[in-house]
Amino acid sequence: MASEAIKGAKVLMVGAGGIGCELLKTLALSGFRDIHIIDMDTIEVSNLNRQFLFRQSHVGQSKAKVARDAVLKFRPHINIKPYHANVKDPEFNVDFFKQFNVVLNGLDNLDARRHVNRLCLAADVPLVESGTTGFLGQVTVHVKGKTECYECQPKPAPKTYPVCTITSTPSKFVHCIVWAKDLLFAKLFGDKNQDNDLNVRSSDAASSSENVEDVFVRRNDEDIEQYGRKIFDHVFGYNIELALSNEETWKNRNRPKPIYSKDILSDELAQPNGNVDKKCAFDDEFSVSAMASLGMKNPQDIWSLKENSRIFLEALRLFFTHRGKDVGNLTFDKDDQLAVEFVTAAANIRAASFGIPPYSLFEAKGIAGNIVHAVATTNAVIAGLIVIETIKVLQNDIKSYRMTYCLEHPSRKMLLMPVEPFEPNKSCYVCSETPLSLEINTKRAKLKDFVEKIVKAKLGMNLPLIMNSSNLLYEAGDVEDDMVAIYSANLEKVLAELPSPVTGGTMLTVEDMQQEFVCNVNIKHREEFDEEKEPDSMVLSGWTQHVSAPENKDKPAANNGASTSGASVPAAESDEISIVSPTKKRKLTDVPNAPGNETRNHQDELQVIDDEDDLVMLEGNMEGFKKRKLS
Amino acid sequence: MDGDGEELTAQETALYDRQIRVWGADAQRRLSKAHVLVYGMKGTIAEFCKNIVLAGVGSLTLIDDRIASEEAFSSNFLIPPDENVYGGKTLAQLCCDSLKDFNPMVRVSVQKGDLSSFDVEFFNNFDVVVVSSCSLPAKKLANEKCRKISKRVAFYTVDCRDSCGEIFVDLQDYKYSKKKLEETIECHLRYPSFEEALSVPWKELPRKTSKLYFAMRVIEKFEEAEGRSAGEVSVADLPGVLKLKKELCAEQSLNESHVPDTLLERLVTSTLEFPPVCAIIGGILGQEVIKAISGKGDPLKNFFFFDAFDGKGIIENISNSNA
Numbered sequence: 001m002a003s004e005a006i007k008g009a010k011v012l013m014v015g016a017g018g019i020g021c022e023l024l025k026t027l028a029l030s031g032f033r034d035i036h037i038i039d040m041d042t043i044e045v046s047n048l049n050r051q052f053l054f055r056q057s058h059v060g061q062s063k064a065k066v067a068r069d070a071v072l073k074f075r076p077h078i079n080i081k082p083y084h085a086n087v088k089d090p091e092f093n094v095d096f097f098k099q100f101n102v103v104l105n106g107l108d109n110l111d112a113r114r115h116v117n118r119l120c121l122a123a124d125v126p127l128v129e130s131g132t133t134g135f136l137g138q139v140t141v142h143v144k145g146k147t148e149c150y151e152c153q154p155k156p157a158p159k160t161y162p163v164c165t166i167t168s169t170p171s172k173f174v175h176c177i178v179w180a181k182d183l184l185f186a187k188l189f190g191d192k193n194q195d196n197d198l199n200v201r202s203s204d205a206a207s208s209s210e211n212v213e214d215v216f217v218r219r220n221d222e223d224i225e226q227y228g229r230k231i232f233d234h235v236f237g238y239n240i241e242l243a244l245s246n247e248e249t250w251k252n253r254n255r256p257k258p259i260y261s262k263d264i265l266s267d268e269l270a271q272p273n274g275n276v277d278k279k280c281a282f283d284d285e286f287s288v289s290a291m292a293s294l295g296m297k298n299p300q301d302i303w304s305l306k307e308n309s310r311i312f313l314e315a316l317r318l319f320f321t322h323r324g325k326d327v328g329n330l331t332f333d334k335d336d337q338l339a340v341e342f343v344t345a346a347a348n349i350r351a352a353s354f355g356i357p358p359y360s361l362f363e364a365k366g367i368a369g370n371i372v373h374a375v376a377t378t379n380a381v382i383a384g385l386i387v388i389e390t391i392k393v394l395q396n397d398i399k400s401y402r403m404t405y406c407l408e409h410p411s412r413k414m415l416l417m418p419v420e421p422f423e424p425n426k427s428c429y430v431c432s433e434t435p436l437s438l439e440i441n442t443k444r445a446k447l448k449d450f451v452e453k454i455v456k457a458k459l460g461m462n463l464p465l466i467m468n469s470s471n472l473l474y475e476a477g478d479v480e481d482d483m484v485a486i487y488s489a490n491l492e493k494v495l496a497e498l499p500s501p502v503t504g505g506t507m508l509t510v511e512d513m514q515q516e517f518v519c520n521v522n523i524k525h526r527e528e529f530d531e532e533k534e535p536d537s538m539v540l541s542g543w544t545q546h547v548s549a550p551e552n553k554d555k556p557a558a559n560n561g562a563s564t565s566g567a568s569v570p571a572a573e574s575d576e577i578s579i580v581s582p583t584k585k586r587k588l589t590d591v592p593n594a595p596g597n598e599t600r601n602h603q604d605e606l607q608v609i610d611d612e613d614d615l616v617m618l619e620g621n622m623e624g625f626k627k628r629k630l631s
Numbered sequence: 632m633d634g635d636g637e638e639l640t641a642q643e644t645a646l647y648d649r650q651i652r653v654w655g656a657d658a659q660r661r662l663s664k665a666h667v668l669v670y671g672m673k674g675t676i677a678e679f680c681k682n683i684v685l686a687g688v689g690s691l692t693l694i695d696d697r698i699a700s701e702e703a704f705s706s707n708f709l710i711p712p713d714e715n716v717y718g719g720k721t722l723a724q725l726c727c728d729s730l731k732d733f734n735p736m737v738r739v740s741v742q743k744g745d746l747s748s749f750d751v752e753f754f755n756n757f758d759v760v761v762v763s764s765c766s767l768p769a770k771k772l773a774n775e776k777c778r779k780i781s782k783r784v785a786f787y788t789v790d791c792r793d794s795c796g797e798i799f800v801d802l803q804d805y806k807y808s809k810k811k812l813e814e815t816i817e818c819h820l821r822y823p824s825f826e827e828a829l830s831v832p833w834k835e836l837p838r839k840t841s842k843l844y845f846a847m848r849v850i851e852k853f854e855e856a857e858g859r860s861a862g863e864v865s866v867a868d869l870p871g872v873l874k875l876k877k878e879l880c881a882e883q884s885l886n887e888s889h890v891p892d893t894l895l896e897r898l899v900t901s902t903l904e905f906p907p908v909c910a911i912i913g914g915i916l917g918q919e920v921i922k923a924i925s926g927k928g929d930p931l932k933n934f935f936f937f938d939a940f941d942g943k944g945i946i947e948n949i950s951n952s953n954a
Contacts, residue, residue, distance in 0.1 A: 371652065374653070
């Protein structure tokens with residue numbers, strides 16, 4: 001009986017945000033009595049348009065706790081246990097997960113989703129995954145051994161851009177945003193000790209880099225207005241002229257135009273102290289704003305080059321005069337109004353230089369802050385679908401599990417489209433223990449390169465352990481004192497020179513204890529790599545390829561992650577794209593199950609077929625799990 | 632209050648940031664000027680109200696004079712289950728108190744009275760009318776009154792039983808524009824009234840038309856014939872309902888397999904709403920109303936059905952001009 005299954009169920013929710021609030025409410029109304037909920041975030045104003053369990057007075061408080069309190073108001077006798085914590089914390093280990101009948105994700109980033117996926121596999125607990133962006137949403141069910149795990153299918157990786165595109169040849173507004181945010185803003189207001197590619201040029205510069213560095217450092221007595229104009233002229237004028245001097249770059253591209261402040265703001269530079277009202281007062285440091293100072297009210301306006309230049313200089317000035325103590329340790333924060341103003345203006349000026357149309361502050365903020373557009377209704381629909389799947393899972397009603405897609409435009413009359421889950425991907429390295437292969441120069445690459453770029457970045461492990469047969473090469477996290485120095489030393493060693501040498505033919509075992517996830521990596525030695533196509537000098541195969549944008553060829557520079565407005569693929573809160581469109585084509589292979597062939601034997605389009613029994617089915621791989629007809 | 636200025640206030644921009652990124656500032660402004668009337672405060676309508684209050688409509692008026700009972704808050708999260716709080720109050724009053732909390736910028740109020748007692752002038756106060764827990768005659772009457780008003784009043788009905796839900800949409804003569812690639816396309820939809828839609832002969836509808844449509848019509852007719860209020864059926868009525876189904880199918884020359892007995896049985900047995908379906912239907916309905924007010928996005932025409940048994944959310948176009 002469904003109600004019996006519900007009453008006795010112990011459910012874990014991960015995430016108390018947009019989906020989480022709707023889900024907690026619906027679970028409670030549906031009769032669930034024992035719910036645990038993990039969320040590390042606190043409540044912000046921009047949450048309140050959809051996370052309806054929260055009020056203005058709750059801003060700053062823990063989402064998990066406030067959500068619990070709100071639901072207890074209409075279901076006072078159920079048990080809800082909130083955890084104001086990161087789901088990646090060690091306390092949420094496999095034993096923790098094992099106590100639940102089902103896990104429900106309402107997350108906003110790929111990293112956490114992969115982590116939870118592995119823990120659910122290790123604990124053998126079913127996982128119901130979900131995601132929404134604007135009007136789109138989906139719910140998917142993952143049961144070990146019976147369906148695909150969350151990582152069986154490729155998920156789009158965060159969008160990255162080549163360094164040279166950002167520093168020298170931007171062609172889209174987002175390139176200008178990344179430049180303004182990760183290079184210029186970081187250089188002026190961030191940690192001075194960080195590497196910064198701001199002055200990377202395509203040709204060899206004659207002038208020594210020390211002279212160039214001086215430009216960005218403001219001398220103690222330097223007049224702030226003068227400093228501002230100096231920076232302006234350097235990055236929008238001088239640097240552009242320098243770039244233009246390299247003919248090669250511009251053979252097949254439109255030449256940018258250098259922009260100097262005296263040309264744009266000629267009339268205003270006559271007054272040494274600028275305009276009279278520049279001394280306007282602000283309530284506190286949080287309300288410091290160049291827009292307010294200049295009397296510009298509407299964040300949806302598109303500013304002229306002149307206005308952008310004024311904002312640029314005023315924002316820069318205000319950082320030094322009103323937030324001087326922040327200068328030198330700031331990172332860009334989308335909720336920092338002044339930072340958003342500065343980045344918008346800087347990006348727009350650069351865009352003007354390169355003939356790219358400008359954007360409003362509102363739009364620029366969305367791009368720079370990777371903001372996910374979101375509404376309450378989609379989250380409510382998805383929450384309803386999650387609970388329906390959860391009840392099926394609790395009753396072990398395998399045949400009825402569905403992946404459901406919430407569409408913006410109907411497909412075959414359907415706004416909500418259910419599809420049967422796939423069987424597990426036999427070459428998924430996460431749930432089917434297929435070994436991976438890594439081509440690497442074992443005489444040049446260091447262990448730390450392997451750990452950072454492969455184990456953590458690609459394989460998604462947090463606290464890895466690396467072994468060469470029975471020899472422990474490295475272990476992250478809590479380590480005995482006498483081992484700390486050894487592991488640190490190992491990281492700096494070249495692979496072939498490790499105490500237990502790693503050469504061609506070595507099989508490394510990589511493990512994350514918390515995720516209880518083990519992976520074997522066959523090492524293949526290779527001398528040369530293509531600098532352009534293989535900038536990391538490492539090639540991992542047998543690993544489900546991530547679908548990446550065409551720009552992601554060269555060495556990744558900045559990781560902006562967001563899509564520009566109007567793009568067909570939406571970006572999620574933290575660089576990730578959470579929706580997999582049901583009509584997305586997948587890679588076809590000619591030779592099914594060929595060795596090293598990580599793609600699957602699928603038809604390249606999902607076809608939705610209405611058979612007599614009105615069951616929505618997939619054409620394609622028909623063995624085993626999926627059936628043609630309802631029995 | 633609605634701003635007299637054309638621009639959104641700083642408070643609105645901050646609060647509505649994420650949704651403005653979905654539908655734009657212009658649409659948000661139109662929402663803030665819209666007046667919505669809602670009848671029948673059960674679970675699905677509670678969900679719908681939550682959604683449009685969060686979206687930031689100008690005002691929301693609730694009608695439901697039924698006194699709160701235990702059954703009422705089984706699917707309605709707006710009603711606190713404390714008799715000291717709910718005792719003696721009407722459903723509309725209780726929901727109003729809770730809804731105000733979700734968004735102080737929306738005016739939420741209660742209107743007493745029976746739906747049939749309101750005249751055309753009353754409906755003229757609103758841009759959107761949503762009715763539920765409503766008998767067939769009352770639905771038709773409300774729909775007709777809305778259609779008599781010169782300014783267009785968008786009309787919706789919603790009905791959830793067991794784990795199924797139905798939405799009906801009447802936007803009368805609806806013109807809107809949308810962008811396709813670089814062009815702006817002008818669209819024009821003509822909606823039938825509820826009565827007109829129901830008068831489409833069943834055998835003229837496409838073969839695959841949702842079975843839930845027919846099932847709902849049978850039960851609607853049964854309730855009307857027996858003088859019941861909406862939802863006032865039980866499993867004891869099943870024989871009568873099945874008999875009526877046979878008669879209607881014969882009348883309409885429709886093969887009985889289009890109206891499965893098992894489906895009818897589900898719908899008369901559990902008349903309580905199923906919370907996940909309330910969330911789904913309330914969400915879809917919320918989205919439709921937002922589209923109609925903002926004039927942005929293709930509105931659904933003209934029925935939407937959901938059945939948790941197969942998990943499909945289907946749009947059916949039931950009108951005379953239908954192919």
